Amino acid sequence: MPKIDLELRKKITTEIPEILKCFQCGTCVSSCPAEYYGKGYSPRRKILAASYGDPALFTDELWKCLTCHACNERCPQEVNPYDVLVKLKNYALKQGLADKAKTQAEQMVKKTGRVLRVTKRTQQEREKLGLPPLSPIEELQELVNDE
Numbered sequence: 113m114p115k116i117d118l119e120l121r122k123k124i125t126t127e128i129p130e131i132l133k134c135f136q137c138g139t140c141v142s143s144c145p146a147e148y149y150g151k152g153y154s155p156r157r158k159i160l161a162a163s164y165g166d167p168a169l170f171t172d173e174l175w176k177c178l179t180c181h182a183c184n185e186r187c188p189q190e191v192n193p194y195d196v197l198v199k200l201k202n203y204a205l206k207q208g209l210a211d212k213a214k215t216q217a218e219q220m221v222k223k224t225g226r227v228l229r230v231t232k233r234t235q236q237e238r239e240k241l242g243l244p245p246l247s248p249i250e251e252l253q254e255l256v257n258d259e
Contacts, residue, residue: 124163
């Protein structure tokens with residue numbers, strides 16, 4: 113059960129009222145490639161945590177969205193989960209709640225060119241599909257090293 117922080121809930125839902133339209137059907141999760149490949153990411157759980165004002169909302173998981181908009185296309189309540197997640201990230205940054213998570217996501221993109229870690233499971237799935245293994249993008253690593 114998520115923690116409930118009524119003060120944080122009021123702040124978040126005042127700034128992002130569309131959160132309250134979500135009735136937790138899970139359609140956004142069923143179409144989410146970050147959930148499918150990342151196993152553990154869930155736009156539904158992030159929106160639920162926001163609706164409770166759960167401070168655990170602001171973890172590095174918030175930054176794992178692949179920005180594909182599949183959740184927006186399928187949401188029957190027109191909550192537009194992707195838009196909500198972007199607003200939650202902006203809220204977290206404004207309130208100083210996301211420094212660690214933002215830094216981790218930013219460093220991952222700079223280091224690898226990807227938002228999600230390339231896990232052993234990802235590599236195995238790629239191998240099954242006949243795709244080459246993923247490796248860090250060398251150009252990005254060189255740019256980071258040059259900074």
